[in-house]
Amino acid sequence: MTKYRLLLEDGGKKLTTDWLIACLMGLGKLFLHPLLYVSIAYCLFIGYLRVKRERHDFNTKIYRVSMELRSMLPQGLIWGLIFSVLTLASGFTIPLAALFIMAGVTILSMLSMKKRFVSPVYTVGLTFFILFFLYDRDIKLTVFQDVFNQLDRSVYPTLVILIGLLLIAEGFLIVGNGSKKVSPQLEVSKRGQPIGVYVSQRIWLIPMFVMIPGGQLPVPFEWYPVFSIGDTYLSPILLPILIGFKQKVHGTLPEQAIRAQGKKVGALGFVITALAVGGYWYPPLAIITAVLAILGREFLHYSQKALDEKLPFYFSKSKLGVQILGVIPQSPADKMGLLKGEVISKINGVVVREEEELYRALQINRAHCKLEVIDNNEQIRFVQRALFDGEHYELGILFVDDQLKESGQAG
Numbered sequence: 001m002t003k004y005r006l007l008l009e010d011g012g013k014k015l016t017t018d019w020l021i022a023c024l025m026g027l028g029k030l031f032l033h034p035l036l037y038v039s040i041a042y043c044l045f046i047g048y049l050r051v052k053r054e055r056h057d058f059n060t061k062i063y064r065v066s067m068e069l070r071s072m073l074p075q076g077l078i079w080g081l082i083f084s085v086l087t088l089a090s091g092f093t094i095p096l097a098a099l100f101i102m103a104g105v106t107i108l109s110m111l112s113m114k115k116r117f118v119s120p121v122y123t124v125g126l127t128f129f130i131l132f133f134l135y136d137r138d139i140k141l142t143v144f145q146d147v148f149n150q151l152d153r154s155v156y157p158t159l160v161i162l163i164g165l166l167l168i169a170e171g172f173l174i175v176g177n178g179s180k181k182v183s184p185q186l187e188v189s190k191r192g193q194p195i196g197v198y199v200s201q202r203i204w205l206i207p208m209f210v211m212i213p214g215g216q217l218p219v220p221f222e223w224y225p226v227f228s229i230g231d232t233y234l235s236p237i238l239l240p241i242l243i244g245f246k247q248k249v250h251g252t253l254p255e256q257a258i259r260a261q262g263k264k265v266g267a268l269g270f271v272i273t274a275l276a277v278g279g280y281w282y283p284p285l286a287i288i289t290a291v292l293a294i295l296g297r298e299f300l301h302y303s304q305k306a307l308d309e310k311l312p313f314y315f316s317k318s319k320l321g322v323q324i325l326g327v328i329p330q331s332p333a334d335k336m337g338l339l340k341g342e343v344i345s346k347i348n349g350v351v352v353r354e355e356e357e358l359y360r361a362l363q364i365n366r367a368h369c370k371l372e373v374i375d376n377n378e379q380i381r382f383v384q385r386a387l388f389d390g391e392h393y394e395l396g397i398l399f400v401d402d403q404l405k406e407s408g409q410a411g
Helices: 002-032 034-058 074-090 096-111 120-134 145-149 155-178 254-278 284-310 355-362
Strands: 183-188 194-213 234-249 343-347 368-374 380-386 397-399
Touching: 034 096, 034 183, 034 194, 034 234, 074 155, 074 194, 096 120, 096 194, 096 234, 120 155, 120 234, 120 284, 155 194, 155 234, 155 254, 155 284, 194 254, 234 254, 234 284, 254 284, 343 355
Parallel strands: none
Antiparallel strands: 183 194, 194 234, 343 368, 368 380
16 A cells, blocks of 8 residues: 555656646747747837837937837736646646637737737637637638637636636736836827827736647647647647737826726626636536626726716826926936926926926026925925036926927927
8 A cells, every 4th residue: 555655656746747847848938939029029019119109209218119028028927827827737728729719819919009909808708709600610621620620618618717817917917017117198189288198008928838638739830839748638838828908098197097997907807707617517607708808898998098088187287387297217307206297386496387487497506406396196395406417408307398289398
């Protein structure tokens, strides 16, 4: 009996070791996946368009072109690890056909240049309904026919659970990362007045392991990071999932609105996950839940947009002084602790109401400046700093210039 127990323990340790080695190999093969490089190019293109817009509005760039790229993977790796542990421990399986369709839908969503449509509620949701249409139909394909012949009804609750889990991750990513380094831009209101708005746009990559029913991938995809272990019928495969997000805010501070939206998305994810689990016992519930997930995400998007449009413009001409639309990182204004939304009411004891008055007040003392600032809680505070050569011309403050209708100016 003891000998038999030892053999079981040795076998279990060997299996665990094999799984760990296989997973590490699969993680390394992420760098062979074309979606990784498509994502990199997509993030750089988004960054290029953002910098081009910033230069048009403010005659300067605010964040580097690589800003979106640098936020793509770090937090996604954490969520990929969490989901990988869940899926591998539970035997969570997704048919290979679903992975192929999901990749195609993701690429088409990216080509639309609508970042929010890269959200998994749309990419995985659309995959769900495509598979629902293909199931049990006599459709002849020129490639991957065997892959699609392996479809069964068990894929329905599995994909909807995946939607719920990824919505939870999306919510946390929006709260933790989507509200950081948001980019300002200038627009003209319906009354013809220039206003400031903020735009957050992100692409996150979550590399996670899922299980596919046993067997090898078709010949054209032998390079894909997939492997089998022993004589089991499941093979772990590394699935890179993209999460896209975009939100425009003009009625409040962007950080507040974006974090609030992220919390709502995360809450929706928990509800969808709970309902999707019930789909294992009552399959029609999976279909209902998939519809609710898409409708729920759409509702959150349009309700946030409607709520923001009802609010007065947060960044516009102020009667109290010159309002700060944004602050360029590492600039003198940034080092002075000035924040977006604050109003500069006095400089060197001189009341300022226009941008030109602000620069004239700075000329009073070219070596030092003292600012009276009304913060976002309507409290008055004072900031001061020694100025070096040229800094009285370029503090690094972005304004909504009342004299400009189509472009802005950086102070």
